[in-house]
Amino acid sequence: xxxxxxxxxxxxxxxxxxxxxxxxxxxxxxxxxxxxxxxxxxxxxxxxxxxxxxxxxxxxxxxxxxxxxxxxxxxxxxxxxxxxxxxxxxxxxxxxxxxxxxxxxxxxxxxxxxxxxxxxxxxxxxxxxxxxxxxxxxxxxxxxxxxxxxxxxxxxxxxxxxxxxxxxxxxxxxxxxxxxxxxxxxxxxxxxxxxxxxxxxxxxxxxxxxxxxxxxxxxxxxxxxxxxxxxxxxxxxxxxxxxxxxxxxxxxxxxxxxxxxxxxxxxxxxxxxxxxxxxxxxxxxxxxxxxxxxxxxxxxxxxxxxxxxxxxxxxxxxxxxxxxxxxxxxxxxxxxxxxxxxxxxxxxxxxxxxxxxxxxxxxxxxxxxxxxxxxxxxxxxxxxxxxxxxxxxxxxxxxxxxxxxxxxxxxxxxxxxxxxxxxxxxxxxxxxxxxxxxxxxxxxxxxxxx
Numbered sequence: 229x230x231x232x233x234x235x236x237x238x239x240x241x242x243x244x245x246x247x248x249x250x251x252x253x254x255x256x257x258x259x260x261x262x263x264x265x266x267x268x269x270x271x272x273x274x275x276x277x278x279x280x281x282x283x284x285x286x287x288x289x290x291x292x293x294x295x296x297x298x299x300x301x302x303x304x305x306x307x308x309x310x311x312x313x314x315x316x317x318x319x320x321x322x323x324x325x326x327x328x329x330x331x332x333x334x335x336x337x338x339x340x341x342x343x344x345x346x347x348x349x350x351x352x353x354x355x356x357x358x359x360x361x362x363x364x365x366x367x368x369x370x371x372x373x374x375x376x377x378x379x380x381x382x383x384x385x386x387x388x389x390x391x392x393x394x395x396x397x398x399x400x401x402x403x404x405x406x407x408x409x410x411x412x413x414x415x416x417x418x419x420x421x422x423x424x425x426x427x428x429x430x431x432x433x434x435x436x437x438x439x440x441x442x443x444x445x446x447x448x449x450x451x452x453x454x455x456x457x458x459x460x461x462x463x464x465x466x467x468x469x470x471x472x473x474x475x476x477x478x479x480x481x482x483x484x485x486x487x488x489x490x491x492x493x494x495x496x497x498x499x500x501x502x503x504x505x506x507x508x509x510x511x512x513x514x515x516x517x518x519x520x521x522x523x524x525x526x527x528x529x530x531x532x533x534x535x536x537x538x539x540x541x542x543x544x545x546x547x548x549x550x551x552x553x554x555x556x557x558x559x560x561x562x563x564x565x566x567x568x569x570x571x572x573x574x575x576x577x578x579x580x581x582x583x584x585x586x587x588x589x590x591x592x593x594x595x596x597x598x599x600x601x602x603x604x605x606x607x608x609x610x611x612x613x614x615x616x617x618x619x620x621x622x623x624x625x626x627x628x629x630x631x632x633x634x635x636x637x638x639x640x641x642x643x644x645x646x647x648x649x650x651x652x653x654x655x656x657x658x659x660x661x662x663x664x665x666x667x668x669x670x671x672x673x674x675x676x677x678x
Contacts, residue, residue: 229351229353229354230255230355231256231332231353231354231355232254232255232256232356232357233246233249233255233256233257233355233357233358233359233550234256234355234359235256235257235259235358235359236340236359236362236496237258237259237266237362237363237526238259238262238265238322238333239267239536239539240265240266240268240269240526240536240537240540241359241361241539241540241542241543242260242359242361242525243265243266244539244540245359245361245525245543245544245546245547246325246326248543248544248548249550250328250329252547252551254550256332257332257333257334257353258326258331258332258333258334259334259335259338259346259348260333260334261335261337261338262335263319264319264322264323264326264333265315265319266361267364268536269315269318269319269322270319271383272382274314274315275315276382276406276410276567277567278311279311279386279410280409280410280567282307282310283413285300286300286413286414287413287569293606302414304391307389308389334348334349336348336349337349339496339497339498340358340360340496340501341499342499343358343519343520343522344356344358344521346358347498356521357522357550359515359525359543359546359547360509360517360522360525360528360529361525361526361528361543362493362494362526362528363493363526363527364492364493364527364528365490365491366381366383366487367486367488367489367490368486369398369488371457371458371459372458372459373458373459373461376461376466378466378481378483378484379459379483379486380485381485382403382487385407385410391416392416392465392483393417393482394416394417394419394480394481394482395411395416395417395419396418396420396421396466396483397421398484398485398486398487398488399420399423399486399487399489400420400422400424400428400436400452401422401427401428401430401487401489402428402564402566403487404488405420405439406567406568407485408448408568409443409448409569412448417447419449419450419451419481420449421451421454421455421456421468422450422454423453423454423455423488425452427439427440427443427450427452428566430533431564431572431574431627432578432627433580434611434613435572435627435629438609438610438611439566439568439572440452442569442608442609451470451477453472453473454470454472455470456468456469457469457471457476459484464482465480465482466482466483466484467479467480467481468480468481490527492528493528494507502517502518502524503518506531509529510530511524511525511529514546514549515529515530515542515549516546516549523549523550525542525545525546526539527539529542530542532559533562533564538559538562541557541559541562542559558645561576561641561644562575565633565634565637566634569606570596570606570608570610571628571631572627572629573628573633573634573636573637574628574637575625575644576615576625576626576641577589577624578615578627579591579615581615581625582624582625587617588618589615589624590615590618590674591615592614592674592676593612593613593673594666594667595609595611595666596612596666597609599630599663599665600665601662602630602631604661605663606631608630608631610628610629610630610631610666611629611630612626612627612629612630612666612669613626613627614626614640614650614670614673614674616674616678618678620649621649621650621651622647622648623640623643623647623648623649623653625644626640626643626644626667626670628640628667630663632663636664636667639664639667650675651675654671654672654675
């Protein structure tokens with residue numbers, strides 16, 4: 229079969245690219261070994277947030293400040309059924325979108341013969357352009373005992389939420405912290421072992437330190453600057469042996485979650501593949517690889533954050549490059565969110581990043597303890613911190629740790645993208661009482677410093 233565009237991968241990058249290409253009349257084929265929606269929908273973002281939502285409700289009802297008296301407990305079967313209903317509805321929506329746009333969706337393993345030919349299910353399909361949106365898979369640390377029963381990945385958790393009385397999580401990034409919050413709320417004793425000096429190492433340092441304090445209050449043990457050395461089988465489960473401050477320590481558990489990052493899928497080529505760097509395809513500003521007519525987007529490409537909305541933006545940009553249109557989504561400003569309690573989100577530059585980029589910058593902060601909605605919703609201490617250019621007062625970045633942070637961060641994103649100054653942003657009226665007033669207070673704190 230001959231197509232204008234073949235897309236390998238039906239995740240957020242792949243299906244968004246397909247829908248964008250449909251608008252311009254391209255004949256499109258999407259190929260994936262698994263279901264529509266990719267990792268994000270089926271084994272990532274959506275099932276995780278389904279579990280997080282239930283964990284937050286349970287934590288709120290059982291919390292010391294709860295005004296509810298009913299006893300609440302987890303109904304695992306109902307939660308898994310809810311998850312499957314959500315995934316099924318979203319998958320169906322994507323598949324209907326393919327059909328509506330006359331996009332062929334082929335289940336099977338794709339291998340790339342060259343820029344214009346793809347093999348799948350022993351058939352060869354021809355295309356003018358090719359987009360690789362193959363995503364990533366959980367990375368397993370190469371340590372002794374990694375193949376023991378009870379060593380699991382996020383895929384295993386999101387499939388059937390295996391139960392245990394104690395869990396050790398290797399990795400304090402987004403996945404590790406979100407899973408820690410889920411299992412803690414469901415009554416499991418949790419220990420996190422992180423090799424770097426703080427949780428959430430890719431975010432502002434204060435966010436990681438503040439989350440560690442919040443976790444400690446809830447009984448989650450956090451060990452930073454700690455390195456997993458090996459895993460051993462015990463009578464009752466597993467034992468993680470790790471090094472911390474030069475000393476060897478051990479932690480017993482029922483399950484050990486490998487959450488040390490994700491590995492890009494790039495092994496799709498029958499001949500010489502495009503150039504890679506640090507395991508991901510090297511791409512230009514149009515998402516074009518080193519081979520003409522082969523584009524790569526999402527987790528397997530570039531140096532951008534491995535996020536679903538990054539992949540979606542890259543998919544749109546690749547299609548517009550293919551049709552020779554100059555519209556591009558701005559990949560220099562990508563918001564990120566962590567669905568822990570309290571939620572954490574960021575966009576733009578931290579103070580250190582701004583200074584490294586040559587800006588004379590300062591930070592201004594407001595905490596949530598004087599915000600009415602935050603006090604009503606939760607007693608967790610949070611904050612909004614802004615990075616501001618000294619000379620112009622222009623907003624350069626924002627990090628939020630508070631209720632609804634993953635939604636509110638987009639207001640800061642618009643301010644930064646429009647190069648608004650603190651003075652400009654203070655002209656906007658924020659409703660009362662709302663969570664967003666913490667951002668207003670941070671702007672007022674910045675104005676005082678200016």
